[in-house]
Amino acid sequence: MNPIGIVFRRELASYFATPVAYVFIVIFLLLAGWFTFYLGGFFERGQADLVPFFSFHPWLYLFLIPAVAMRLWAEERKSGSIELLLTLPITMLQAVLGKFLAAWAFVGIALALTFPLWITVNYLGDPDNGAILAGYLGSLLMAGAFVAIGSCISAATRNQVVAFILTVVVCLVLLLAGLPMVLNVLGVVLPQFLVDAIASLSFLTHFQAIGKGVIDLRDLLYFGLMIGFWLYANAVVIDLKKAD
Amino acid sequence: MIETRELCKQYGRITAVDGISFRVEAGQVLGFLGPNGAGKSTTMKMIAGFVAPTSGGAKVCGFDVEAQPLEAKRELGYLPEGAPSYGEMTVAAFLGFIADVRGLAGERRHQRIDDAVGRLNLGGVMGQSIETLSKGFRRRVGLAQAILHDPKVLILDEPTDGLDPNQKHEVRGLINAMAKDKTIVVSTHILEEVHAVCNRAIIIARGKVLADDTPDKLEARSRYHQAVSMTVANVAAAREALARLPDVDSVEVDPQDQRITAFPRKGRSIFGAVGDLLKAQGIAVSELQLERGRLDEVFRSVTQGAAKEGARA
Structure with a gap:
């Protein structure tokens, strides 16, 4: 088996070896439901779509994904097992990718478990299932970017709480950069092209674009590059700090 | 390799x-x-x-x-x-x-x-x-x-x-x-x-x-190498007698258990001579041992010697 696959399997299994996985999945599903039905007004809107469900995902991920990603490397450094992992015959890239993919797949599992909502909306009406699929894809890609950021920051510290807080802050900045409220304020002091540049760096902009059901190559590329950049930084950080 | x-x-x-x-x-x-x-x-x-x-x-x-x-x-x-x-x-x-x-x-x-x-x-x-x-x-x-x-x-x-x-x-x-x-x-x-x-x-x-x-x-390398240690009844007499042997460099008594150790001059062997001496003098020996050398002593002298040099430099 490929070393990435071996690391992936071990890492994914380790989520389920502790209560973390179950707590995360239950909280994720409860919050997703609560946001959709109460804050999103799923029934009141009277529309057969999952817009109220997806529109809260960025805020749900903001707190839940850092909690999933914080242990990826901080735990290895704290327990010293990083020395074991990196003296096994695998490359740094394989280790980083295997761990990242495991955390991403874990979030993916939680996301997939929201399928009853999809069944519900199909039972109640006649939704655009293509748009829903696009929404899931956008959500998964955004989750990947969150996980990559969390993984990189987790490598910079051996303290999981520090990793969690820093990841939340970085992700928050990347989310806020796309809010109309923030962009309007920035528009007063900055020239328009800079405001556009900031907006185009935000998760929200690209997530919402995909969520409309239009899968644009640029949005896919954005998340791809975002994940690639943070994972590359992740490998660099480990190389610099692994022995501290 | x-x-x-x-x-x-x-x-x-x-x-x-x-x-x-x-x-x-x-x-x-x-x-x-x-x-x-x-x-x-x-x-x-x-x-x-x-x-x-x-x-x-x-x-x-x-x-x-x-x-x-x-x-x-x-x-x-x-x-x-x-x-x-x-x-x-x-x-x-x-x-x-x-x-x-x-x-x-x-x-x-x-x-x-x-x-x-x-x-x-x-x-x-x-x-x-x-x-x-x-x-x-x-x-x-x-x-x-x-x-x-x-x-x-x-x-x-x-x-x-x-x-x-x-x-x-x-x-x-x-x-x-x-x-x-x-x-x-x-x-x-x-x-x-x-x-x-x-x-x-x-x-x-x-x-x-x-x-x-x-x-x-x-x-x-230890100074204990080829030294002879023993436990005797009359410590003072044995110590004096040992010190007079030509190949013995020095004699030490462990203050805790009164065990005597005789150190040879460099490159000499004294085990036979010590045995003969004790017999000739009629000193009662309850235990006699030829030391191989003590690794902990070598370790200390090697590493602490380096520390002193480092401190001087």
């Missing part, structure tokens, strides 16, 4: 390892001795490819650790300091993971895991998660992990730390059993271990090699 040449590691302004060169061949068990903070672990981490040297290099079985890391790591079994592992995994799952990474498959995978589990007596705890195990068991899991792929080169950082005397004895037996065709480097600060498992010892302090010899020759 392990080879290091002018291995150096600096952390900021602190030099942890300062130009260490040595070569260990198959069949050798090299004991790595030194006070805490001497650079033992850092040297081992560099050979294992975990820490990159500031300058110099290391080769494992001919593969440069930095240029061909995967090839070098494949030949190497490594027990890091403190025997870290994944606490939430069961012993079986952990060894399975290592076997997968090491590319063991099918019958051979089965056979290698069984062998390592048997050698380290882990059979009874295979289903237990590692974090629930005692310190001794965790160390043995780390050792099992290191020998799993039957590597040509083994680097073990304090393999017997935290084990009880019986377990220490077993691990030493394990190392001796593997010593014949492998290259093994063991770090320790338990000096009796050097005699039990090593056929070569390197003493390092402040990142430098201070001595590199067989344990016997290191002991011969």
Whole structure:
């Protein structure tokens, strides 16, 4: 088996070896439901779509994904097992990718478990299932970017709480950069092209674009590059700090 | 085979390892001795490819650790300091993971895991998660992990730390059993271990090699080498008589148990003369011993001598 696959399997299994996985999945599903039905007004809107469900995902991920990603490397450094992992015959890239993919797949599992909502909306009406699929894809890609950021920051510290807080802050900045409220304020002091540049760096902009059901190559590329950049930084950080 | 040449590691302004060169061949068990903070672990981490040297290099079985890391790591079994592992995994799952990474498959995978589990007596705890195990068991899991792929080169950082005397004895037996065709480097600060498992010892302090010899020759450097110790009834008379022997350099009495030690002049043997003297003088001896030399004394004089020099410079 490929070393990435071996690391992936071990890492994914380790989520389920502790209560973390179950707590995360239950909280994720409860919050997703609560946001959709109460804050999103799923029934009141009277529309057969999952817009109220997806529109809260960025805020749900903001707190839940850092909690999933914080242990990826901080735990290895704290327990010293990083020395074991990196003296096994695998490359740094394989280790980083295997761990990242495991955390991403874990979030993916939680996301997939929201399928009853999809069944519900199909039972109640006649939704655009293509748009829903696009929404899931956008959500998964955004989750990947969150996980990559969390993984990189987790490598910079051996303290999981520090990793969690820093990841939340970085992700928050990347989310806020796309809010109309923030962009309007920035528009007063900055020239328009800079405001556009900031907006185009935000998760929200690209997530919402995909969520409309239009899968644009640029949005896919954005998340791809975002994940690639943070994972590359992740490998660099480990190389610099692994022995501290 | 392990080879290091002018291995150096600096952390900021602190030099942890300062130009260490040595070569260990198959069949050798090299004991790595030194006070805490001497650079033992850092040297081992560099050979294992975990820490990159500031300058110099290391080769494992001919593969440069930095240029061909995967090839070098494949030949190497490594027990890091403190025997870290994944606490939430069961012993079986952990060894399975290592076997997968090491590319063991099918019958051979089965056979290698069984062998390592048997050698380290882990059979009874295979289903237990590692974090629930005692310190001794965790160390043995780390050792099992290191020998799993039957590597040509083994680097073990304090393999017997935290084990009880019986377990220490077993691990030493394990190392001796593997010593014949492998290259093994063991770090320790338990000096009796050097005699039990090593056929070569390197003493390092402040990142430098201070001595590199067989344990016997290191002991011969001790001033206790060829000295004669005894317990007698009449301490004062015996002391006086011994001091008059021509080949005796000095006589000391242990203030705690009144045991007398006579030190020979350099290169002389005094055991026969001391025996004759005691008989001639009619001194009752309850115990008489020829000293081989004391490794702990050599260790202290070598490492503290270096510390003094360092302080002067």
